[in-house]
Amino acid sequence: MISKEQLAGALTTEPVSGGMVEARGLVKRYAHKTVVNNVSFSVRQAEIFGLLGPNGAGKTTTLEMIEGIRTPDAGTAVLAGLDVRRQKSAVQRITGVQLQATSLFPELTLLETLQFFASLYPRSLEPRKLLSDVMLEEKIKAHPQELSGGQRQRLALAIALVNDPQVLFLDEPTAALDPQSRRMLWDIVLRLREQGKTIILTTHYMDEAQMLCDRVAIMDGGQIIALDTAAGLIGRLGAQATIDCRLDGSASKSEIEELTGVSGTRQTNDRYIVYTETMQATLIALLSYSEARGIPLTDLQVHTPTLEDVFLELTGRQLRAE
Amino acid sequence: MRTRIMTLLRTNFIMLTRQRELILTSLGLAIVSMLVFGFLFSSNSASKTRLGVVDQDHTPVSAQLVSQLQKSDALQVFSGSSDEEQQALRDGQRDAVVVMPAGFSQQLVQGGARLQVYYDQSNPVTATSAQLTVKAIVDGINSKIMHQPGPVIVDQQAVAAKNLREIDFITPGMLGMLLMWANLAVGIQLVNWRETGITRRLAATPLKPISMISAQVVARLALSLLQGALLLALAIWLFNVHIYGNIGLLALVVTVGALTLLAIGFAIASFVKKSEAANSILLLISFPMMFLGGSYFDVNSAPSFIQPLVHAMPLYYLNEALRQVIYNGAGWSAIQTGMLVMIAWMVASMLVVWRAFKWL
Numbered sequence: 001m002i003s004k005e006q007l008a009g010a011l012t013t014e015p016v017s018g019g020m021v022e023a024r025g026l027v028k029r030y031a032h033k034t035v036v037n038n039v040s041f042s043v044r045q046a047e048i049f050g051l052l053g054p055n056g057a058g059k060t061t062t063l064e065m066i067e068g069i070r071t072p073d074a075g076t077a078v079l080a081g082l083d084v085r086r087q088k089s090a091v092q093r094i095t096g097v098q099l100q101a102t103s104l105f106p107e108l109t110l111l112e113t114l115q116f117f118a119s120l121y122p123r124s125l126e127p128r129k130l131l132s133d134v135m136l137e138e139k140i141k142a143h144p145q146e147l148s149g150g151q152r153q154r155l156a157l158a159i160a161l162v163n164d165p166q167v168l169f170l171d172e173p174t175a176a177l178d179p180q181s182r183r184m185l186w187d188i189v190l191r192l193r194e195q196g197k198t199i200i201l202t203t204h205y206m207d208e209a210q211m212l213c214d215r216v217a218i219m220d221g222g223q224i225i226a227l228d229t230a231a232g233l234i235g236r237l238g239a240q241a242t243i244d245c246r247l248d249g250s251a252s253k254s255e256i257e258e259l260t261g262v263s264g265t266r267q268t269n270d271r272y273i274v275y276t277e278t279m280q281a282t283l284i285a286l287l288s289y290s291e292a293r294g295i296p297l298t299d300l301q302v303h304t305p306t307l308e309d310v311f312l313e314l315t316g317r318q319l320r321a322e
Numbered sequence: 323m324r325t326r327i328m329t330l331l332r333t334n335f336i337m338l339t340r341q342r343e344l345i346l347t348s349l350g351l352a353i354v355s356m357l358v359f360g361f362l363f364s365s366n367s368a369s370k371t372r373l374g375v376v377d378q379d380h381t382p383v384s385a386q387l388v389s390q391l392q393k394s395d396a397l398q399v400f401s402g403s404s405d406e407e408q409q410a411l412r413d414g415q416r417d418a419v420v421v422m423p424a425g426f427s428q429q430l431v432q433g434g435a436r437l438q439v440y441y442d443q444s445n446p447v448t449a450t451s452a453q454l455t456v457k458a459i460v461d462g463i464n465s466k467i468m469h470q471p472g473p474v475i476v477d478q479q480a481v482a483a484k485n486l487r488e489i490d491f492i493t494p495g496m497l498g499m500l501l502m503w504a505n506l507a508v509g510i511q512l513v514n515w516r517e518t519g520i521t522r523r524l525a526a527t528p529l530k531p532i533s534m535i536s537a538q539v540v541a542r543l544a545l546s547l548l549q550g551a552l553l554l555a556l557a558i559w560l561f562n563v564h565i566y567g568n569i570g571l572l573a574l575v576v577t578v579g580a581l582t583l584l585a586i587g588f589a590i591a592s593f594v595k596k597s598e599a600a601n602s603i604l605l606l607i608s609f610p611m612m613f614l615g616g617s618y619f620d621v622n623s624a625p626s627f628i629q630p631l632v633h634a635m636p637l638y639y640l641n642e643a644l645r646q647v648i649y650n651g652a653g654w655s656a657i658q659t660g661m662l663v664m665i666a667w668m669v670a671s672m673l674v675v676w677r678a679f680k681w682l
Contacts, residue, residue, distance in 0.1 A: 069525045069682070089528045097526035103518035107337040119329035120529045159523075 025075035050213030058222040059202035096165035102156035121163035150181030170201040239275035334541035348504035352496040363488035374407035374419035383427035418452030451486035494644035495617035505583035509590035566651030579640040585671035592678035
């Protein structure tokens with residue numbers, strides 16, 4: 001079985017300078033609780049970088065410190081060579097931000113809202129063009145509160161793009177959206193990378209991280225516990241497949257670990273998660289084992305390992321506990 | 323840069339004009355009240371103010387003052403002893419009595435001259451009318467003494483407007499009330515921006531909080547002046563209300579009043595977290611102030627136990643100053659005390675804002 005140190009290994013090999021965005025030792029404390037604890041990472045230009053973790057992991061706070069909305073208690077972030085603590089306005093001129101829930105002035109129409117945000121920057125894109133880019137051209141006279149969830153997220157994205165930013169921050173861009181709206185947003189985000197924009201996003205959807213991100217940092221308890229490409233993280237599990245099943249009390253974890261091809265096992269009560277390098281052989285061995293011992297085997301699932309498995313392996317908890 | 327500031331101002335102003343509730347509580351309520359009072363009490367008290375003058379000084383100076391008062395078209399002047407005139411006041415024969423004590427002219431030269439004034443407080447309109455008249459006379463005397471010692475001459479213009487109808491009384495009051503509703507509400511606006519996360523979104527842009535707040539202040543001030551002008555235009559057009567004072571001075575009073583109320587609104591926003599709570603606090607402040615601040619009634623004749631409360635209210639001073647300028651044509655000297663009280667409120671509120679206000 002692979003160790004946590006091995007899984008998290010990429011952390012130590014992460015380059016410390018030369019990126020488009022560099023977080024350096026960010027710390028944020030609230031009333032004796034450390035929400036973000038010494039977070040560092042580097043993001044290259046035209047890369048989509050994901051912060052993956054459960055609610056309360058410190059993803060949003062990390063993002064807001066890099067965006068200049070919150071002041072870190074220690075550390076700083078450097079974007080395109082500009083220090084966010086010392087050159088906040090300069091940083092904010094080249095960044096675009098989509099907050100987790102973007103509230104806007106209810107009195108303004110979409111067009112007026114974009115015109116207002118455009119006026120805050122020395123250089124800005126044409127508001128009508130932006131609205132049509134996010135497929136809201138028919139809504140230019142509507143007010144934000146009249147939009148659906150997906151439309152509102154796209155409006156937030158259009159506003160984030162109004163200054164044609166070099167770096168784009170997206171905080172839970174597809175939270176609570178229907179599958180179609182999520183797809184639509186993913187397409188837009190991938191297109192933006194092609195235009196050379198650097199994108200940092202947070203998510204608690206593994207599929208989103210796997211689908212969109214060039215690299216993923218897994219956060220838990222205010223710290224980055226692993227950082228690599230999604231494939232790299234999963235690869236380090238050393239498993240071809242994950243077998244998820246229930247075996248009653250008489251089964252033994254050590255015996256299961258001895259079965260053919262098993263690279264790791266995790267047990268919670270009667271539930272077993274078995275990582276295997278040879279899926280077919282292990283499956284046959286597991287079935288024979290239950291047959292020979294007369295142990296009932298139920299709820300059997302076999303799937304390719306995901307970031308969920310990585311998270312589980314690292315923390316012993318599931319990502320979507322809620 | 324210039325277009326950026328203009329967009330910021332225009333956006334803030336547009337947002338205000340689209341807040342239906344704001345327009346209704348400020349301009350709407352003021353217009354409706356004005357119409358009701360204007361039409362219901364249209365034939366009220368067209369008579370002159372009856373002023374009893376008691377001259378205990380018996381000098382050429384005091385005699386000259388009496389003759390000045392007699393020249394006023396708005397006054398019907400009676401002379402007599404102190405006892406006679408005060409009895410007449412109690413009997414409802416006089417609206418006010420002015421007593422010039424012995425040594426008055428002497429004090430006038432040396433400084434510290436005092437006039438004793440008695441009002442009939444049973445009728446708010448005549449009492450206010452009498453008060454304003456006498457105050458204007460005293461102002462006239464005061465300004466003469468301050469600037470060029472010599473014979474006392476009453477400023478004719480200041481006392482020329484003596485036909486106070488209900489509408490003349492209510493119009494400045496409604497202007498004051500309009501300013502209160504339009505500007506105190508800035509507190510709710512800010513709490514709402516903060517609560518819904520609009521300020522957080524703005525914090526991710528290069529826009530500085532102070533720029534947005536300044537733009538909001540300028541927009542509210544512009545709205546106040548515009549709404550005030552509309553209200554006065556309507557009063558002039560429908561009820562023939564006359565503005566006797568200097569328009570520039572009136573605009574100054576409106577500006578100081580609006581800024582004071584804005585500062586108090588910001589102070590409220592410094593303490594409250596939820597916009598619902600801000601709304602309740604606003605109502606809790608506005609309603610007593612609307613009635614005790616003298617927008618609808620003459621609060622000078624209110625029971626004495628309530629007077630400390632009345633005199634703590636910035637709206638009271640705003641209404642007083644508006645009446646002095648609009649109705650009485652008063653100059654700065656007549657309103658400076660009230661204006662200073664308002665400015666004191668403004669400064670105190672801004673200190674609170676400076677200590678406690680949070681943008682995020």
